[in-house]
Amino acid sequence: EVQLVESGGGLVQPGRSLKLSCVASGFTFSNYGMNWIRQAPGKGLEWVAYISSGSSYIYYAETVKGRFTISRDNAKNTLYLQMTSLRSEDTALYYCARSDYDGFYFDYWGQGVMVTVSS
Amino acid sequence: EIVLTQSPTTIAASPGEKVTITCRASSSVSYMYWYQQKSGASPKLWIYDTSKLASGVPNRFSGSGSGTSYSLTINTMETEDAATYYCQQWSSTPPTFGAGTKLELK
Numbered sequence: 001e002v003q004l005v006e007s008g009g010g011l012v013q014p015g016r017s018l019k020l021s022c023v024a025s026g027f028t029f030s031n032y033g034m035n036w037i038r039q040a041p042g043k044g045l046e047w048v049a050y051i052s053s054g055s056s057y058i059y060y061a062e063t064v065k066g067r068f069t070i071s072r073d074n075a076k077n078t079l080y081l082q083m084t085s086l087r088s089e090d091t092a093l094y095y096c097a098r099s100d101y102d103g104f105y106f107d108y109w110g111q112g113v114m115v116t117v118s119s
Numbered sequence: 120e121i122v123l124t125q126s127p128t129t130i131a132a133s134p135g136e137k138v139t140i141t142c143r144a145s146s147s148v149s150y151m152y153w154y155q156q157k158s159g160a161s162p163k164l165w166i167y168d169t170s171k172l173a174s175g176v177p178n179r180f181s182g183s184g185s186g187t188s189y190s191l192t193i194n195t196m197e198t199e200d201a202a203t204y205y206c207q208q209w210s211s212t213p214p215t216f217g218a219g220t221k222l223e224l225k
Contacts, residue, residue, distance in 0.1 A: 044205065044216055044217070044218045044219045045154075045162065045205055045207075045216040045219075046216070047213055047214045047215070047216070050214075059212050059213065061213050062213070095161060095162075100167070103209070104150065104152070104209040104214075105152040105164065105167050105207065105209065106152075106154075106162075106164060106207075107164050107167075107173075108164075109161040109162055109163070110161065111161055112161060
């Protein structure tokens with residue numbers, strides 16, 4: 001069974017940093033691209049970042065480019081999102097999601113981790 | 120980026136009723152993907168490659184479309200179908216989602 005378990009969220013002040021983790025199990029993590037997708041309270045879904053299976057390809061949403069860094073450790077089956085210079089508009093539930101083998105949709109999602117940016 | 124516009128924003132349907140949700144893209148896309156999200160839960164892949172049902176999705180659901188116009192149809196509404204449905208494209212980066220259609224039980 002595919003499982004994605006996020007952690008690392010919490011309350012953080014504007015301008016500070018936070019690092020999210022997503023531990024994967026139930027599939028060969030190193031074979032799949034991975035994503036972070038967020039959902040602000042009461043709002044829709046917003047894709048944040050993608051990293052290919054071997055970390056060769058990395059893409060970011062314009063709203064986070066230069067502030068967030070996606071990375072992965074295939075030996076630890078873990079995906080990361082380093083978030084810096086956080087803003088109130090980054091407040092959201094952050095999901096880790098697996099890309100399908102061709103990379104164009106999100107076939108498994110974690111339960112999400114809440115990030116609240118507030119003073 | 121490609122903007123996806125879903126309609127309606129909200130719809131209420133009675134059990135047994137046919138429901139259609141539309142997703143229009145600002146530029147042509149090759150495929151459309153759909154997700155179901157129930158309150159307090161993570162989104163689930165529902166339809167992929169425009170018309171293929173994800174594992175476990177009842178066959179009363181169907182997807183269709185091409186170019187800039189796509190749709191998700193429920194042949195006969197059931198109570199368990201009440202949820203928010205999102206369309207998504209990745210014909211060009213960044214991948215984008217529609218704003219969602221909330222399907223309520225009448």
